[in-house]
Amino acid sequence: MQIAMRGWKVYVYHLLVGGLAFLMLYPIIWLAVSSLKPNDEIFSTAYSLIPSKLEFGNYASGWKGFAGNTFTTFFKNSFIIVIGATIGAVASSALVAYALARVPFAGRGFWFGCVMLTMMLPQDVTVISQYVIFSKLHWLSSYKPLIVPSFFGVPFFIFLMMQFIRTLPADLDEAAKMDGCTKYGIFFRIVLPLIVPALVTSTIFSFYWTWDDFLHPLLYMNKPSLYPVSLALKLFLDGDSLNNWGGMFAMTTLSLVPIVLVFFLFQKYIVEGISTSGLKG
Structure with missing residues (x-):
């Protein structure tokens, strides 16, 4: 009897979890189906999640892009920005985290407090001041405003790496x-x-x-030839492309592919990185 009850509970548990998973994934499933x-x-x-016929032409029409720029250009732009910003964010955050966690210097507590305060500051608050600075530096309509700031550290990554470094025995340093x-x-x-x-966890989040x-x-981007995918998708809602919903959904589906691949390839590092950083050695 107990075995039967345990089996019934397991069945109900998997049914509920499967139902919740379907509800969360339904918008993505609907997007992928609508693209066809x-x-x-x-x-x-x-x-309906079953199309009357598969319209693969949506991907061809969507990939043509706008103003002479195909989605090859937009994906290339996205990867340039993502790779540059990710390298800068992870490298600089690791150096800052090591200094705050291991190197004694005057005012270390003060600077750590400043890092924590910036985590509580909404990015929208700094948008105007950043725009003015980048405008005076003549960085507008270039990748610099999207990449260069990452080389000065990201507060969340600094905190994450600090917690991880603190789990390492200090005897290793000695x-x-x-x-x-x-x-x-x-x-090093x-x-x-x-x-x-x-x-790796910081790299994935930055990506x-x-x-x-x-x-x-x-x-910051004024030229369509510099647009990343996230901004290029907006062009489907402008002008003559307003009726090309199939093309827009097709390109939106493709834009999710890199994120899904990165998650499934490195998901074990996300769990390990976050769980271990919550410990204190």
Whole structure:
């Protein structure tokens, strides 16, 4: 009897979890299915997940892009911005986190407090001041406003890596000093290889946030040839392309592919990096 009850509970549990998972995934499933529907069926049969025929032409028409720029250009722009911003964010945040966690210097607590305060500051508050600065530097209509600030550290990544570094035994640093390692040698030879999960986690989050960013490219990009995918998708709602819903859904579906691939390839590092950074050694 107990075995039967346990089996029933497991069945109900999986049924509920599967139902919740379907509800959360339904918008993405609907998007992918709609990208294969003819334009006149997308909203007339909105509740149906089975298209009357597969319209692969939506991907061809959507990929043509706008103003002589195909989505090859837009995807290339996105990868340039994402790769540059991610490298800068992870590298600079690792250096700052190591300094705050391991290197004693005057005012360390004050600077750590400043980092924590910036985490509580909404990005929208700094948009105007940043725009003025970048305008005076003549950086508008270029990738610089989207990439260069990342090389000055990201507060969340700094905090994440600090918590990870604090789990490492301080004896490792002392042993390295006895072997003649400098602070930089300790960082590159000892600390950096041991915080790989935190580095990968930060890389994944930076990839997500930069790839999905719409506001900042909208502010700084004035030429369609420089648009990333997130901004290029908006062009489907302008002018003559207003009726090309199939093309828009097709390109939106393709824009999710890099994010999904990155998540499934590195999901174990996300869990390990976040869970381990919550411990204190």
